[in-house]
Amino acid sequence: MLDAIANTLLFREARLHRVQGKFADCLRSEAAEGFLDLLLNGMALMLLVLPEYRRNIEGFNGKYLLKSRDGSITVSATFAKNRMKVSRTAVADPNVTVTFKDDAALRNFLLSEQPDILNSILQQLIEVDGNLNYIYKLGYMANHLRLAITG
């Protein structure tokens, strides 16, 4: 039993290192494609592995729907029971829906060196429908992840 747990944790660690590496590459290259998957999956993994980071979602219930303007990308993130779940389908009754012009717009919105949510809205790069506070929270978590990886 203990072996199994240790094994799972080791795999998690290995996956974490892999995702961190990809994430750091993504940040360095400023590539936008696939960024959303990387961000949310990286966030989910970090939440599993790092107790400090997990404090961000203790008692937090929230549903996010993120989709591209052209309809080609739909990703949901659900926070419940101190866990984060990412899916490729639209979640029902999200607290907030973000429609983004393209990957680059979303990346700029959530993960630029100076997170600038209002400016992204002003520039019409993203549209937010719903509770903006949830976006502020996600913005904090994304920025924390960026800082943790890039220092």
Added chain:
Amino acid sequence: MSTLSIPDIRLRSCTLDSLPRLQRLRTKHFADKDWPEVCIERAVRVTEYLRDMASPHDSAMLQYAKAVNHFLSHKAPLFFDDNLLAGTTTSHPFGAPVYPEQTGMSIWPELETIGRRGKNPQGLSDQDAEKLNLDVFPFWLDRTILEHARNQHGNLPCMKLFQQLIFFIASKAGCISHTVPDFNVVLAQGLEGIIATAKQKAAALGSGGSLSEKERGQKDFYESVQIALQGLIAYAANLSREASDQAAQESDPARRSLYLELAEICAQVPAKPARTFREAVNSLWLCQVGILAENINMAMSPGRLDQVLYPYYAADVAKGTLTPEEAVELVGCLWLKLTDNTNLVPESAEELFGGAGPVPAVTVGGVDSEGEDAVNDLTYVVLRATELLNVRDPSLNARYHCEKNPQEYRDRVCEVIASTRAVPAFHNDIADIKTLVNQGVSLPHARDYAIIGCVELSSSGRSYDASSSIILNLVAPLELALYNGQRPAVGDQQVGPRTGDPATFSSFAQFWTAFETQLSWVIEQAIELNEILGRTYQQIMPSPLLSGLFTGPLEKGRDLIFGGALYNSSGATQVGFADTVDSLNAIEHAVFVAKECTFAELIAALRANFKGKEPLRQFLLNQAPKYGTDSPQALENSQRLVRFLYETYQSHVNYRGGSYRPAYWSMTNHAGQGKLAGALPSGRKAAQVFASGITPVSQAATEVTSCLQAVASLGSCCIPGGFALNLKFPEVRDREQMTKVAEAVDTYFQSGGMHVQFNIMSYRDLMEARAHPKEHDELLVRVSGYSAYFNGLNDAMKEEIITRTAYDVDTGQALPLPPNARSG
């Protein structure tokens, strides 16, 4: 009646050298001003009370009053310097308080980077950032004013439109504030007097099950006022104890003496009546601290200080215990207290509100409630303190009644403007009083008006005006009319009603109708949301402390937010007025009068941002009539738009039973919104800043006299919220030039102008300050109703101020803009 006894109204004997305390405090202010620190103290205390300690049996009113009391009772009593007044807004020498109920959450993504951000960084310790992230903000996720409203009403179209931020700003999501309290009662009776009144009123209602629902609400209100004010008394008592402790430990005799004085003052005020001028000033300041404990630090304006404080000044001078010089020092200390805090905004909000402070407006001069000259010695004391310090806050406003106030007062105000190069602003008593009377304010109460925030008018302490409720971008409905209900900035979504393709319009009247339809629609969206937000405040965030410092609530047994004040209104200010009027002028002239182009060609040129259409653009810029000139067509269009806005807004009644008052001041929204707007029929290219307030477009008004007449012709009664007119002169060299400026103000006011403010600086001065910011750290400029440090402004706003038309004082002619004035 005017009371003048000082031999030298300029108080030339008072200098920063002769008042070293002010010199020291001013130096410290400039050292601190670029590094405000985020203060979480209020956010933590209010959150912990509402989350962990509030009784579910208490009404929202009682809960909020107790939360305010909890914060104030536990607020750290701090002394950072040798200011003669006790009390601080935050726990830092220069702090930005967090109000999570409103817009405080917007800094959440920046918690770990706010100190490193490019625009106006603010200090925040790791420990405080973690507290906000894990302890404070999560509680407010669904409880902010906007989200509470959304939970109740659903995600309404008006909310979605607001969240696009380029049609209108529903300011209530971020604040109400914007008002002038009544400090007369607290100075005369102390907070204990107000508490006693509330107690008596509550007792008179009786108790038990016999109370009606309305009476139970009144009882709650009276109890809430007492609880909130007792919190402020507790804070003052803590300050007094701390000052005594500090005195006991202090080895320096001067510091020890100061602490002992402060201990004695805080033991007296604001709980008890002020006995001296110094106690009155400190009482007023502590009340301001208390108000900001309850309400966000936006345009909470102290009002007519030369009137409110005068009895205490005069009594001390008569007793021989106060000199005018000492009064200058005390007023200067108050100025440096009023500027001890700033707004907490996310980096991108700098795009819209860059450089703005909390804008506590102070008003001097004018007439008294009998209509007689109210200028007194203290008026000149205030002017001298302002001149010496030349700091951003408070925003000083000089009322001027050209029939009642002496010419020497007018000239002295002009001198201070020339000396500070920016403050104070001039307000026309005759026009302002007439305008307020037209809004139903009694004549004596109208005469006792003060300025809120930028330029808004308010009967002091009697009128709850929430004067910044709506900030509406006039260019948005103009573009909606041009594109049949769409706006290019938001793609191809159908935003407004379909009013037809202008290419099919056969007359200017048709376009005007389409524009009015879109404008009415945007106004209705903004008002709908303001009403919802106002009712949300009624449910979750009343203002019992502020209500205790107002005329009306205690008499009616009703909080301000429920209409307790004697008078009520909501302010709605317009952004992009001149650009809109010039675009209307251009459409009328180019399409329908001169037939220089068809409407379809004009719209095609706008969509192309005039690319390949420069001849048409030059025609629009140079041949179409311009607002700010004596063109009859431009005058007619500007007056017609102002009348339409007045009638539309005034046809609505707000949730407190008051009217909507249109206004024309823009803070820095005209720069931010301009950067987001497409090309306009006026010939303005996309992404250029709009003109500020009611000021004509840069370089459009070529003569200052015509400019002033055009603005005055708009009619103050249609602008009850007030307007901001910016004028720029490169210099005021001598007394002769100063007299010219003063006489221009006289003539303009006699024609009905309400307000004017000046920047006494040339294009080149400002370009030099932009190029070498460190060498011009203290350069203060008037923005659109308030003051800002030039280099604290965003780039767009700097450009707007640089490119504002400068006029030659001697000829009144516009001076040409240097070719490199625009940055890009």
